[in-house]
Amino acid sequence: MEFTPKIIYFLCAWCGSGGSETAAAYRLKYPENVRPFRVMCTGALDPVYILRCLIEGADGVVVSGCHPGDCHYNFGNFRGRRRIAIIKRILDSLGLDGERLWLRWVAHGEGKKMVDTAKEFNNYIIQKGVNPLSNRWDT
């Protein structure tokens, strides 16, 4: 049986989800196992939710928000980038595979980029296989 990963896609309210709206306008499709979540800003996304996803069953997490300099809140995505970089570094330093977390900027008009990211990440995670933390009961 082919492996269908569980993927969480955090989209910021201004650009990321705008990208998904543009994708919808162009009738672009992305894999159905990618679950989009709208957060107000990439800087408003607490890293603990990313960790929780990765521990409690997700095989991968993508975060998309406004390009640097475009943030609706001026510097939210700069802070978000630091947070995600730190969390990736922590996961890597403990051998927990920080590559299961992606950060890619998607602007409001970049519907194709949003869809491509979802597809690309989905294929990447299918190659990687099941997240070893997702089915451990002792976490």
Place this chain on the structure above:
Amino acid sequence: MNTLVKIEEGRKKGIISFLKSLLEKGIVTQALVPMRVPTGTSFAYILTKDPNILENCEPIAPVMPIQGARIVSKLTKKGPLKGVTAVILRPCEIRALRELVKLKQAQLDGLLTISFDCPGVFPLKSYLNGHREQMDEVFWQAIDKCELEGARPVCSICYLFSGELADLEIGFGGITSDAFSLTPHSEIGEKALRELGYEEASLEGRQEYLAALREKREIKRKEFFKEFRSQVEGPEGIMSVLANCINCHNCMRVCPVCFCRECFFDSDALKVSPEDYMMRAERKGGLRFMPDTLLFHLGRMNHMSLCCVSCGMCEDACPVFVPVARLFALVADETQNMFHYIPGRDLEEPIPYLDYQEEELKEYEQSYIEEYAP
């Protein structure tokens, strides 16, 4: 203005008489120093104005039952103390205190901080269960060479063991054993030394001695991380290290930089409905209780590893021997290196979470290939 203080009856007595003269000459109005608890075997900080009480204090305790930065934070959170307070802190306590100042949880106004070349401390459990008189003796001998046998694991790989961040630095390393040095690092420290009437002296060889020791420790640190990483790496490794965790959250409660009034991991956010637990149990095939062990540790690392001073309080407080401090030291080394940040080094240097650069960390962004064809 460096000073050498000659002592006749051992370094401990010398430091005590130095502290007493600070109080007696009115340079400080009160002192906050560690002291053996009269009815017990451990140590506690005492805030006193009485030089006679200082007579029996233990300026450098062989254990660290409480992080001094927490005490100073408690005392000064709502404003500075009246007068000048002399406070003896270990180098890691000073660094934690300076982090707390940045986080607006403490104030340095009206403090005369005194630090020293720290040889490390014994783990509290081994001290309370061991031959204490013997260990006291070993400790004071260890001070000469800044190297303590049987110290906390993170103490033995500490490379920031000298007190140059304090107002006054007491030095033992590279000094003959019948004296200790006093080096001021701020105006208030310099003023205190002038008023005490100590003469200037040159401290030849001390800096070289400390540099050599620091280099040795850095090598030891790297080797330790290499070895420890191989133990904790991967889901299997990290879970085997955390397997005994009983979710008491003691590590968070004793941590000097975990200052939040309510921790996320104690909050209602993690008290979920029974259906939620059932759902998680079904998804994973079963659910460990108490749940969220890994989430707690990773979440805490993520929250405070940038400020972690590697004092080792968490490991001392752990009732089930989880090597928390070593784990945090390993991760903190990585995250702090990302921003070339050393907690406590500079009061003007913002904590990386509270700051950003417009062009940075590109290697953590995923680059996009325009024509991605799945």
